[in-house]
Amino acid sequence: MAGRVKELYRELVERAHTVTSAAQHEDSTVIQVGNATCENAAGSREVLHEFRKYIAASGKEDRIVLRETGCTGRCSCEPIVGVTRPGQTMVKYQKVDAEATHRIFTQHVLEGHPVPDLLLDAQMGTSPLKLLFCRSRRCADSMQGDYAEMCREKLADAGLDYVVDDIVSANCFGLCRSEMVGRLGHLMVLPDKVVYRLRNEADLDTIIAQHIQGGRIVDTLRIGDEPFSGRFFEMYGDVAFFNRQDRIALRHSGVIDPESLQEYIAEDGYQALAAVLERDDPAWVIEQVSRSRLRGRGGGGYPTGTKWDMARKAQADTKYIICNADEGDPGAFMDRSMLEGDPFSVLEGLTIGGYAIGARKGFFYIRAEYPLAIKRIQHAIDQARLNNLLGPDILGSGFDFDVEIRLGAGAFVCGEETALIHSIEGRRGEPRIRPPYPTESGLWGKPTVINNVETFANIAVVCDYGADWFANIGTAESGGTKVFALAGKVEHTGMVEVPMGMTLREIVFEIGGGVPDGKELKAVQTGGPAGGCLPAKWLDLPVDFRTLGEAGSIMGSGGMIVMDEDDCMVDIAKFFLVFSQDESCGKCTPCREGSRRMLEILERITGGTGTPQDLDNLERLAILMQKSSLCGLGRAAPNPVLSTLREFRDEYLAHVEEQRCPAHRCVALLRFQIDPEKCVGCTACARNCPVLCIQGKAKQVHEIDQSRCIKCGRCVEVCRFSAVDRL
Amino acid sequence: MTHPTPAVTDHWDQVREAAEAVLGDEIVEYIRTAAAQPEPASELISVLHKVQARYGYLDTEHLDAVAQLLQVPAATVSGVATFYHFFRLNKPARYSISVCMGTACYVKGADKVVNRLQEELGIDIGETTSDGLFGLQQARCLGTCGLAPVMMVNDDVLSRVTPEAIPAILDRYAKQSRQDSS
Known part of the structure; x- marks a missing residue:
């Protein structure tokens, strides 16, 4: 019986290879378009449609293959299109629209000239050479010494540092399986698409002399066909985003056709x-x-x-x-x-x-x-x-x-x-x-x-x-990787898969590209409505189930939302509680009643009628609910409140003692005021004010009647001179 | 649990026929297949999904008919239909607008989008305009956080929506509706 399984599987594999290789002629160009909910929302359906039209019009249906894949998780850059010309690496384009489709098709697909200004992560620049050293535990432990540093010194000594743009200690390449024996490390050379195995310093010298200086690939040290390595480059043309990630759970996402x-x-x-x-x-x-x-x-x-x-x-x-x-x-x-x-x-x-x-x-x-x-x-x-x-x-x-x-x-x-x-x-x-x-x-x-x-x-x-x-790949307690959905106030929103134990700082700043517009990071929220808000002081925390728990949050299923100085933590706590309260199924009293009462208190605080006593009540209720609810929803629902109360108590105090929202978010505590220095008297605010509480003649400084202002913020939106302040 | 026991209602044939007429052939057939499964009662939610997909919402008469044909107490059917957010108990608008209120959308200003929609349409959340054209809802996270703020108009997902873009979006759908009807 056992032999039969192998036999039947082999037949499946052979059939699969026949089908897939028949679909890919060696001399055909492949255009890859993402097809997933978010890609489609960003407009990938139209892009696909445009490409179909162009291919039909060009009469080269037999030479141009249009493929659909899932998404690689680069949400902020979607729709993403990949073009692979015969014998070349995939080139990826970002934020492709109808016009871009036309340029990509005529210039790149037909003529073979990539379109530089549309390239994915074009701003990161392509370097002459980039060296990536695998720093997974297996590689790092078996290689005594820091090879990346050693390499840097050797290149400097040889006067070759100008050839190499960047030396990176990257996450596990996933090559360890067949390479388990002996002391080994791995080095990847980009953009040449070569992975070397490094046994000792002498190997490094050989690679520097032959490849980096001489431009010839060292075949004796080169790794052959490995499942993750061989296709690594075809998989991810945008290495800058991915070289700190490990892709295990997401190994095929955005790479294969999910319907094949x-x-x-x-x-x-x-x-x-x-x-x-x-x-x-x-x-x-x-x-x-x-x-x-x-x-x-x-x-x-x-x-x-x-x-x-x-x-x-x-x-x-x-x-x-x-x-x-x-x-x-x-x-x-x-x-x-x-x-x-x-x-x-x-x-x-x-x-x-x-x-x-x-x-x-x-x-x-x-x-x-x-x-x-x-x-x-x-x-x-x-x-x-x-x-x-x-x-x-x-x-x-x-x-x-x-x-x-x-x-x-x-x-x-x-x-x-x-x-x-x-x-x-x-x-x-x-x-x-x-x-x-x-x-x-x-x-x-x-x-x-x-x-x-x-x-x-x-x-x-x-x-x-x-x-x-x-x-x-992971930590001593928890193996493998975790996928996070990185969103909120971060440059590259999207899906990120990293080894357990990576720090929040690496995830948010090195992969996510940090907070946009030069703003200050205030907190990272993990675990959704069951999790907590971690302030900047926890950025160096290695992410794992236990560590996050000890810091007062939870790992959760992987939502990670970055918040900046404009986000009010009381408001965020209220946001999550609105959710939990609405989703409470009503079966047990602590959750059903507790969440409602807590929400009422938070509404008072953000509405400007909170008292210091409210904070104590909130905390007591939260702890009670945590201890006595029937299921995980009720037990975890107070977490956002407790973690913000602990880490951002000053914000709560500002709300209840000074009736002030430091982030200028809680509308009831805001005051809108026109800056006489900036106001040019264009009348835009007065014309748009729904309660007509802004006075002033054309070309004269305007003024808001605070007693009638409903704090809708419309004046801020319409002012083209940033003359309306939120205080 | 066993197969549904034969009904003991006096006028079972009339009751069954009435229920079948309410639901239509396609759904009656679906319920028949479901009732033949080992755990027929467990098919209740998928039957309700079918009914909503066909009629757009779950009317009281739909719920009663499902209860009869699946031989599940009407109280259970109504209990399930009211428990889950996905099921609508009122006739939806021609264009149902759901603004995502997930965390990412919220921090990127989904509340301002909602305010503008309320202003433009003159309705509150959960309401439908008097002409039945637009309905406004807040949605749970639509899972498209990278493109926040996001809203859905029927099945169209609109990304990076700004309050300023709202009037044009509404115009487009109103125009589309006029074209469809003419």
């Missing part, structure tokens, strides 16, 4: 499932997952291996496994991106999980608000069934497993596992008391494992590359 099983298999997809079925030992899978130190990515951080082990050991005729894709945190979109960009990897992870715990039926619980994700997952399920990767007797192994989609209907509390189970059962999504835990008694009373999308996206990699490799 063949492309997924050609990228080693389903290799892990085949290997697992071939081995025929569920306990091995669980041991791998445990050793990998993979923790639940939905936010709780429970060790996945332990959860699976409990479900495996539970005695029952039927067991279930559920993928929780009810991503409801405001500000989080990692799961949607993975479902849209790489649905097969999540499905493969779910299938392996089902096999490991002994389930024959799995569910995707997806938000109804994600129509494209639902469509992609349904498509993936259908394709997998057609190819014997789902359904009865998968790959001839005797393992039966099928998957069904259930739609959420917009209830945040359904992210809680017992509420989610109730929702799948067709009931109101209200949580219940645990224990019993779902691994013991879950869906229809059967042992059930529920994991998040990102957790499943990691499973195939753990099986493929080994638990130790995965564990080594």
Whole structure:
């Protein structure tokens, strides 16, 4: 039986390679356009349509291939278009519109001249040479000494520093698997697309002499065809954004066509499932997952291996496994991106999980608000069934497993596992008391494992590359990477995948590009409505489940929102509480009543009628609610309030003692005033004021009647001379 | 749970026919398939999704008909329909505008967009204009935070919306509606 799995998988791989290579002629140009919810919102549908028109008009349909992929997470630069001419690296363009499409097509696709002003991250500049040293733990530990520094010195000594624009210690390249033996490090040379293995200083000397000075690639040290390395450059043309990231859960997002099983298999997809079925030992899978130190990515951080082990050991005729894709945190979109960009990897992870715990039926619980994700997952399920990767007797192994989609209907509390189970059962999504835990008694009373999308996206990699490799990427407590949705007041908003233990500073400033308009960072909010606001003093905190918890926030599912000096922390706390209060299911009193009373207090404070006593009441209520609520929603809902009370107490005090909002955000505490120095008397404010409380003749200084002002801020918006101050 | 037990209503045939007439063939067929599944009651939410996709909202008579055909108590159906935000219990406007109130949109000024919409349309959140053309809602995070602030008009996602852009956006849809009807 075992041999049969291998045989059937090999057939699938061969078929996949035939299909994918038939689609890509060696001499054809490939145009890649993102197709995901955010890409589409930014206008990628129109871009795709334009390209189709141009290709048809050019009569070169056989030489120009138009591909659709998921998104790589560069939200602020979308729509993104990649062009690969025969034998060349992919060139990526940002913020492409109809006009840009025309230029890209005529100049680059047809003539072969890239369009410089449209390039992605063009402002970062392309250098003569860029050297990246892998600084993953495996590379750094085995290479004694700092090779990046050594290299810098050697180049300076040889008078070659002008050739090299930048030397970077980058995150793990992911090459460790076949390179596990002996002492090794890795060096990548850009833009030449070469990765070297470094055994010692002599190797470095050889590379400097031959490659950097002589311009000849050192074949003896060059790494051959590795899954992550060989395609690294084709995958991400925009290395500046990515060289500090690790892409594991997002390994295929924006790279493959999410609606092509063949492309997924050609990228080693389903290799892990085949290997697992071939081995025929569920306990091995669980041991791998445990050793990998993979923790639940939905936010709780429970060790996945332990959860699976409990479900495996539970005695029952039927067991279930559920993928929780009810991503409801405001500000989080990692799961949607993975479902849209790489649905097969999540499905493969779910299938392996089902096999490991002994389930024959799995569910995707997806938000109804994600129509494209639902469509992609349904498509993936259908394709997998057609190819014997789902359904009865998968790959001839005797393992039966099928998957069904259930739609959420917009209830945040359904992210809680017992509420989610109730929702799948067709009931109101209200949580219940645990224990019993779902691994013991879950869906229809059967042992059930529920994991998040990102957790499943990691499973195939753990099986493929080994638990130790995965564990080594993260920290001592938590293996692998975490995907964050970086948003708010940050230059590059988008999806970021980094190893556990990276600091907030690196994420926000080095990957995210810092706060725009030269403003000061005030706080980083992690964990959504269940998390807290971390002030700038925590920027050097290594990000992990425990460290974030100790700092007063939580990891959460991965929303990360950057706030600057213009954001009022009391207002932010109120914002999250409005959300939690609205989403409270009403089953238990502490959450239902507590959230409402807390919100009333916060409304008083931001409305200018708060008293110092309110702060104490707020704190007491918050702690009470934390301790006595039934489920995670109620227990975590006070976190934004408590963390801001602790870290930004002065802001609260300014509101209640001086009736002042330091960030000029809380409207009731604002006063609008016209600066006589700046006012030119253009009458714009007076004409636009809805209550006509601005007096003044044309070409004379205007004045606001404070007693009638409703503080709508319209005058600030319409003034072209910045003459209206918010005080 | 077992398959739905045969109804014991006196005029079951009339009741069934009435329910089927309310929901239409496509949904009746869907419910029939669902009722044959091992856990028919668990299909309630997906049936409600179907009904809303077909009729735009869940009317009381839809809920009653679903209860009859799926043989689930009407109280349960109504309990589920009112619990989940996604289900609408009132007839929606021709163009339903949802402004994302996720954190990223909020810090980028979604509240100002809402204010401007209220001003232009003369309605509050949750209301529909008297001509039935526009309805205004606040939405949970639409997961498009990189393009904040974001709003949806029916299925169109509009990104980086500013208060100044609102009148032109509304004009466009009003014009579209006039074209559709002429």
